Amino acid sequence: MADKHAKKKSQYTTERLYPGAFEGETVTRRRFMTGTAHTAGAIGAAAFLLPALGFAVGPIFKSTPVRWESVGSEDLFNEFNYVPVVLTVNPEIGEAGKTTVYVRRFNRAIDVDPYDRGTPFIAISSRCAHLGCPVRWVDAAERFICPCHGGVYDLLGRRVGGPPVRPLDRFYTRVNAGREVELGPRFSVNSELKRFSPRDPGEPLDGIGQYAYPSRPGAQKL
Amino acid sequence: MARRPKLPAPPVPSALQAPVPRPGENGKAAPADQAKNAGATVVDWVDERTSLSGGVRWALFRKVPKGTNWFYTLGSATMFAFLSQAVTGVFLAMYYRPDPSGGAYESIRHVTNEVFLGQFVRGMHKWGSSVMVILVFLHMGRTFFFGAYKYPRELNWVIGVVLLILTMTMSFTGYLLPFDQRAYWATVVGVNINGTGPLLGPYLSDFLRGGSEFGATTLSRFYAIHMLLVPGLLAALIGAHLYLVAKLGTTAPPWIRAEKPEELREAEA
Numbered sequence: 014m015a016d017k018h019a020k021k022k023s024q025y026t027t028e029r030l031y032p033g034a035f036e037g038e039t040v041t042r043r044r045f046m047t048g049t050a051h052t053a054g055a056i057g058a059a060a061f062l063l064p065a066l067g068f069a070v071g072p073i074f075k076s077t078p079v080r081w082e083s084v085g086s087e088d089l090f091n092e093f094n095y096v097p098v099v100l101t102v103n104p105e106i107g108e109a110g111k112t113t114v115y116v117r118r119f120n121r122a123i124d125v126d127p128y129d130r131g132t133p134f135i136a137i138s139s140r141c142a143h144l145g146c147p148v149r150w151v152d153a154a155e156r157f158i159c160p161c162h163g164g165v166y167d168l169l170g171r172r173v174g175g176p177p178v179r180p181l182d183r184f185y186t187r188v189n190a191g192r193e194v195e196l197g198p199r200f201s202v203n204s205e206l207k208r209f210s211p212r213d214p215g216e217p218l219d220g221i222g223q224y225a226y227p228s229r230p231g232a233q234k235l
Numbered sequence: 236m237a238r239r240p241k242l243p244a245p246p247v248p249s250a251l252q253a254p255v256p257r258p259g260e261n262g263k264a265a266p267a268d269q270a271k272n273a274g275a276t277v278v279d280w281v282d283e284r285t286s287l288s289g290g291v292r293w294a295l296f297r298k299v300p301k302g303t304n305w306f307y308t309l310g311s312a313t314m315f316a317f318l319s320q321a322v323t324g325v326f327l328a329m330y331y332r333p334d335p336s337g338g339a340y341e342s343i344r345h346v347t348n349e350v351f352l353g354q355f356v357r358g359m360h361k362w363g364s365s366v367m368v369i370l371v372f373l374h375m376g377r378t379f380f381f382g383a384y385k386y387p388r389e390l391n392w393v394i395g396v397v398l399l400i401l402t403m404t405m406s407f408t409g410y411l412l413p414f415d416q417r418a419y420w421a422t423v424v425g426v427n428i429n430g431t432g433p434l435l436g437p438y439l440s441d442f443l444r445g446g447s448e449f450g451a452t453t454l455s456r457f458y459a460i461h462m463l464l465v466p467g468l469l470a471a472l473i474g475a476h477l478y479l480v481a482k483l484g485t486t487a488p489p490w491i492r493a494e495k496p497e498e499l500r501e502a503e504a
Contacts, residue, residue: 072452073441105451106335109419144424161424211447213440215431225433231447 077233083193084116090134090194092120095150097139100184100196113139114184114196115150115157123168126206136184136196137170142177145214157181171204178217179203185235198233210234242292251275293481300487306381307485309374314473316367320405321470323360324462331412333458335451339414364406371402383486391479394472401469408461414454422457423449 026034026041034041084098095115103110115137124135137157139147146161156173157166165174170181185197199211203218211233212218216226228234253275269276282288299307330350332342346353375395378384384392411422426449430440445452495503 070442072445073438075446077447103448103450106449107337109335109449144427146420146424161420213430213437214427216437226430226437227434229437229441229447231441233447 074230081195081197083195087192092118134186136186138182142179198235302488302491306377313370313374319363323356333455335454343413394476404465408457411457
């Protein structure tokens with residue numbers, strides 16, 4: 014700590030006896046030139062670094078347009094069992110951009126959750142909520158089973174075993190004028206089947222999870 | 236000021252050593268002698284303008300402690316694994332196409348099945364990556380168990396940890412490039428593991444994928460990280476790592492006892 018009773022040093026360079034200092038000058042020319050050169054260098058570096066960085070992280074903030082895709086006639090699906098359909102999530106990368114979705118009709122007896130009211134069809138994503146492997150509907154067991162790390166889900170997509178942190182994701186559904194079922198954006202649900210904007214696998218949505226894993230601007234949302 | 240110890244002359248082959256001038260010998264050398272001394276002349280020419288030989292002697296002709304053994308070669312073994320990856324990687328890049336709609340897999344198939352020695356070079360790169368990871372961990376274990384991370388070498392340990400993380404980044408990004416089923420699903424799982432970090436994790440996943448879903452630019456992103464971003468960082472940090480090794484010297488194994496000063500030994504005798 015500086016001694017507060019010490020005499021304050023003058024801010025003028027002449028009084029501080031700098032050789033060649035001007036009257037009333039507070040910054041030496043050498044110091045000023047050094048600062049100017051550093052500032053110019055920083056501006057020059059920022060001029061190429063900032064755009065390059067923004068270019069690299071830009072896709073995080075780019076929103077994806079909502080797509081609806083027809084997956085077949087209404088008659089294809091029933092109330093009691095899932096029918097697998099193929100949905101294109103990303104049309105640019107061929108087969109890698111496709112995913113399997115399990116679809117059935119809304120069933121008053123089992124879809125008792127208030128959040129599912131008014132949904133004509135239930136479409137369950139095959140992307141495991143643990144780390145994103147493709148789950149398979151096993152009819153005999155009435156379970157969705159993941160081949161990678163043993164995640165198991167029930168008929169409604171709720172976790173019943175293994176490492177997944179939330180139920181299977183779902184897709185918005187609607188029926189178009191040609192009586193065909195259309196699937197829209199994906200959404201995530203917590204263990205009470207409450208809806209959230211789409212999250213990646215491995216991100217819990219119960220309790221503090223919904224705040225620790227925020228919705229991102231880039232996801233396709235309705 | 237104490238006199239600095241004289242460093243030994245580098246063991247240059249005799250053909251490259253300048254001949255000692257004989258007394259009374261002056262005037263221009265005969266063309267045959269000039270040709271004979273061409274090597275020494277070139278080395279001298281470069282050294283006179285760069286003083287490189289001093290740096291080379293400083294870096295290579297160091298004193299090493301008693302008890303230095305084969306475990307001390309794990310670091311240079313790791314570096315040679317890196318050099319092998321760098322060289323084979325550069326040549327693989329001449330054939331590889333980061334095209335997600337089939338071209339990437341096709342170019343790898345072409346390298347493996349049709350290019351002369353392609354399977355061998357790709358095999359070196361593929362298996363060499365595992366060798367490098369194993370060597371990194373053995374080198375780290377040697378440093379840990381010999382206590383070589385202690386003062387004044389903490390910073391070198393920190394640089395080593397960053398090098399370990401960068402090596403794992405190389406393994407992760409390189410795994411996607413063949414773009415077969417295994418590569419695709421391993422990357423899906425790996426990116427989702429990144430995403431499980433709270434708050435920033437989801438954004439890191441988006442950065443890696445170049446969007447909210449695995450897309451057309453994910454592969455080129457991984458390719459750029461794998462062959463431009465991380466190798467540059469790796470090479471620079473290996474340079475810093477080696478500089479500190481040369482600057483600080485190596486440690487003796489923990490079972491070597493320090494020698495007593497001469498006065499104490501004489502007193503005991």
